[in-house]
Amino acid sequence: MADLRRALPDRALPLALTVVAVGVPVIFLAIFFLVPTANLVGRGFLDSAGSLDLSGFMQVLGRPRTWRVVWQTVWMAAVATVLSVAISLPSAWILYRRVFPLRGAIRGIVAVPFVLPSVVVGVAFRSLFIESGPLGAWGLDGTHTAIIVGMVFFNYSLAVRTIGNMWVRLDPKMEEAAAALGAGPLRVFFTVTLPRLMPAFASAAAVIFLFCATSFGLVLILGGTRTQTVETEIYFLTSSLLDLRSASVLSIVQLIVIALALWMGSLARSAGAATQKMRTDLAPQPLKRADIPALVATLVPVLVLLVAPMGMLVWRSLHRSGQITLANYQDLFNADATKFLQTSVVSSTVRSVEIALIAMVTAVVIGGLVAIVITRRPRTRAGKAALKVLDGLFMLPFGVSAVTVGFGFLITLNRPPLDLRGSFWLIPMAQAMVAIPLVVRVVSPVLASIDPRQKEVAGVLGAGPLRTLFAVEGPYAVRSLSIAAAFAFSMSLGEFGATSFLARPTNPTLPVAIYRLISQPGATEQGMALAASVLLAVLAGSVMAIVEAAADRSSRTGTSVKLVEGM
Template structure:
C-alpha cells in the first residue's frame, strides 16, 4: 500500500505556530476578561432575568449622564491639549539635546505615569490645600485637569521623543541646505514625520484621561464625576447595574475606536537605511523649549514635594510620627491591619502579578511579532496578527471598575468560584499591566533581523540555540523593563483592587483611600506617609527601567 507523507506548508506551519503561541493568552483573557465583562454587562441588560435593552438605552437619556459625558469629554480634551503643549517641547529637549543628567530627568518625568492614581490625587490635594491654597482651586475641574496632565505627560515624552530621536536627519539637512529656516524645516519636514506619533500619543492620552479613576475620584469627589467614577458610583452606592452597563458599553466603544486609531497611526518598523541624529549641544534658539521643560519639572516636583513635606510635619513641627504610625491601625481603628502589613501584601501581590503579566505578555508579543524565518508574510497572516494584537489590548479599554465588579459577579460559582482565592487580585492587576508589557516587548522582537536567525540555522543551530544566541541578547533588557512597568503598575492599581481586596487584606492604594476618608489628623498624616513610601518605591523602579534605556510607553 502506498504511504502518503503529510507535511505542513510553510504558511500552514506559521499559522500553527501562531495559534499555539496565542492559545494560552487567548484562553486566559477569555476566562478572566471577556467572561467578567460580559457577566457585568449582562447583569445590566437582564436585571430581572429577561432582556431589557430599552432600560439600558434609557440610561443614556438621563440628565446626570449627559453631564457626566460632557464633563468627561471636555476635561479629557483640555487635559490632552495641555499634555501635548508641555510634553512636545520636553520630548525635543530630552531626546535631541545633549544635557547633563538627561537620563535622570527622563526617569523623573516618567515616575508620575506609574504612580498610583490615588497617590497623585493625595499629592495634589496636599499642594492645593497647602502652599497653593490661595488659588482656591481644590475640588474644582482645574485641579482634576492638572492631575490628569501630571499623570499623562510621560506618554507624550516617551512616544514622541522616541520617534524624534530616531528620525532620519538627511531630509532636514537637505531642506536646510536649500535655504529653509529652522521653523520651515520643522513645519515641512520634521512635523509630517512626527505626525503619526503625535496623533497616536494624543489618542492614548485622551483615552487615559477619559478612563482615569483614582485622580478624578480623589480630586473631584462625587461633585465632578467622569464616566469611570460614575460607573463606580452606580455599581457600589446605587446598585444600578443597568446604568453601569450602559456607560461601560459606551466607554468600550469609544476606547476600541481610539485603539483602532492608535493601531493605524503606530509607526511601522523603521528602515535600516536611515541616519538618526545624535544629541547636540543646546543653542540659544532652544531656550523656549528648555524653559517649558524646566517649568514641567517644577510642575511634576511640586505636588510630590508637598506630599513629602506634609508627611514630615505634624501640628507645625518636623517629625517622623506619621511614618511611625504606619505600624498602627490609625485613630478610631480606621484600618483592620497596619499599613506595613498592607505594604508587605502589596509587594507580594505585585511580584505575583508581574510574573503572570510577563509570561502572558511574552507569549502575546511572540504571537503578534514573530514572522516565519525566510518567508514573506501574507495579507491574511497580517490580518490575524492585527486582530490578536487588538484583542490583547482590550483590557486597556475597559473600566477597571467594570473588570473588578465583573470578577465578583461571574467568578462566584464552581468551577470558577474564586472569590476567596488569593490569586484574584494578582490576576486582575496582571491584566491591567498586560498592555504595557506587550508594547514594551513587541518593538524589540519585531526589530530582530530574521537574517540573523537564518544564519544561525545555516550553521546548524536548532530553535533553542537560535533563541539563546539571537533573541535573548536583544530581549533581556526589554524583559527587565517590562517587569519594572508591570511591578509599578500592579503596586499602584486601585480601580479593580478596590472591589476585590477585602478589609483585612487591603493593598496600600486601597488603605490610603480609606485613611483619607476617615476623619482625624493622624489618619490623614498616615495617608501622606504611605503615599510617600509608595511613590518612592515606584520611583526607584522607574530609575532602574530608565537605566535599561528601553524605548517604551509608545503609542498603544
C-alpha cells in the same frame, strides 16, 4: 491550529509547544477578560431571564445625569490631552534633539510620573490645593482644574517620549531646505516640522485621552463628591446604589468613547506616517543660544508640575497638626493607629508587594508567550491573519479601563464553575490582565527586530527550533522581559481601579488603604495617608530607576531599548 503552528516559528516547533504558546494565553484571556467583559455588556442589553431588553439601556441614556457625566469626562480628558501635548513640545525638542549637562537627570525626572500610582499623585496635588496647603488660597481643591492639572502631570511624560522619539529620527533635509529658501525658525517649525510630527501627536493624543478618560483614583481623590466622571459614576452605582445594570450601561458607553478615540488616533497616525522619511543615524546636537527659550519652557513644567507636588508631599508627610514629626511614619506600623483600617499600613504594603509579584510573574509569562507567537514570520496568508487577530485580542485590555475589568470580575467570577469570591488570587489575576498588554508591547518589538540571519545560521549549525529559540532569541528576550517585569510590577503595585472593587475591607492593598485614609478629615489619617503615599512613591520610583539602569546597560551592549523610550 495548523495555520498557527506554521506561523509560530520560522521553522516548525513541536506541536506541544505550539499548543502551550497559543492555548494558554487564549484560555487565560477568555477566563479573565473576554467572558467578564461579555457578561458586563450583556447586563446592559439583557434582562434577568437572558432575553434582549433595551429598556434599561434606554432608561440610563435618557437620564440628564448620564450625559452630564459623559460630557464632563470627555471635555476634561480633551483639555488635559491638548495641554499635555502642547506643554511637551519644547521638552521633546530639548531632551531628544539637544545634548547638555544634566540632560539625563531631567529625562529621569520626566520619566517618573509614568510609574507613579494615581493615588500618590492625587494625594500629592491635594496636599497643595487643600485650604491649609501652599495653594489653598486659590480655591482649587475639589475643582475640575485640580483634576486636569493632575492628568497633565501623569501624561506630560508620555507626550514628551512619544513626540521626542519621532522628532529625533526626522530627516532634517526638509527643514534645511526651507531655511535655505529664507524661512525663519518659527516658519520652518509651523510649516515643515509640525505637520511632519502629526503622527506622533495623533499617537500621543489618542493614548493620553484614553488614560484621562479612564482616570479613576486621581478623580476620586482630587474631585471628591463634586466631580463625577464615567469611571467614578460606575464605582458609585456599584458600591453605593448596587445598580449593576446602570453601571453596565455606562461601561458600554465608555467602551464606545474609548474605541472612537483610538480609532480616530489610528487614522490620523496612519495618514501621516506613510509620508515620513525617518533616519536612525541622527545624533543630538549641542545646546545653542537659540534653544534657551525651549530649555526654560522645559525646566518650568519640570519644576512646577513634577518636582513641586512630590516635594510638598514629602514635606507635609513630616508634619502633623503644624508640628514637624515622624509620627505619620511610625503610625504606619501600628494597626491601632486609626479606626478606619483594620490592619497596619505596613501589612497592606506587604500584601500589595505579594500581589504585585504574582501579577508580574503571570503577566510576564502570558505576555511573553504572546510576544513569541506574534513575532513569528508566517508562511501563509492565513497564518498572518491569525497572528494579527491574536495580537489584537491581547491589546483589548489596553482599551478597557481597570474599573471595567474589576466590575466584570465582580459580576462574573462569583459563581461556579469559577467562584473566586474571597480568593487571594482574584486581585492578582485582575492586575495581571491589566498589565499583559504592556508586557506584549515591550517585548514584541525586541523579538521582531532580531536579524533572521542569526536564526538561519543557528539552523545551519545544527540547532533545532527550541535551541534556536533559547540560544538566539533568549538573550534579547531576557533583557526586554526584565524591563517588562519592572513595569508590570510597578503598575500592579499602584493599581487602584480594579482593586477598589475587589479588595476586602479587612485586608486592603496599599493604594486602597491610602484612599481610605485620605478620605477622612482627622489629622492622624491625613498624615498617615501622606506618609503611605511617600512609601508607595519610593517603591514605584525604585522600580523606575531599575528600568532606566537596565535600559542604559542594554543600549551599551547593543540591545534595542527604543521600546522603553517610546512608552
